[in-house]
């Protein structure tokens with residue numbers, strides 16, 4: 724059963740949907756993706772990596788999301804991995820979503836990752852996305868420290884695509900594909916918060932008890948760069964889909 728929790732002033736512009744469990748959240752998220760993209764002339768889906776959106780991607784593949792003309796834009800990518808490294812986000816999205824949907828790599832757009840990343844290359848990526856007429860729907864996860872993409876706490880709300888250093892917690896949380904957190908690359912290239920906020924609609928997914936505290940802070944705490952995900956409340960069209968566990972610390976009636 725989905726509970727729709729409409730917002731008070733704090734959550735203006737933001738629909739909060741609470742699903743029973745992660746499966747139901749994924750099913751709901753997949754429906755939102757389908758509905759949003761079906762209205763777009765040349766659909767562009769912004770994709771996040773991490774464990775959270777995986778079930779949603781599986782659902783989209785199972786339902787046979789129409790991929791005619793669909794383009795995917797990645798939020799971030801590690802710096803320093805070989806181009807075809809399976810642990811990279813581009814390879815991950817290719818495996819989890821693009822290949823099963825029949826989307827060729829040239830229709831998947833990822834931030835640049837050369838070790839000597841220049842601002843011109845980062846601006847080039849942003850231009851590439853603008854030429855696609857921007858992102859129709861951006862899927863977001865939330866890090867346990869409130870990061871979105873790889874915008875760590877303290878990232879400016881008007882930040883753009885750039886190289887960043889990953890925090891020890893983020894490296895720890897992303898080490899499953901690596902031997903240990905020491906083997907996770909130190910740096911990544913990420914869309915900035917300002918870049919992300921330009922997507923026409925945002926869909927933030929949060930599942931599991933480990934996301935409960937940060938989700939409550941992001942949605943009901945102050946809108947502050949200390950919690951990068953709180954920036955989504957500045958966007959006029961946001962849907963947050965959480966499962967009961969992640970929603971556990973949210974006010975009972977928002």
Ligand code: GLP
Pocket residue numbers: 771772773774775776798799863864865866867871872873893897
């Ligand atoms: C990574 C990604 C984020 C993602 C976050 C949460 O750091 N760069 O885009 O949202 O992890 O991941 P998970 O869904 O595995 O908790």
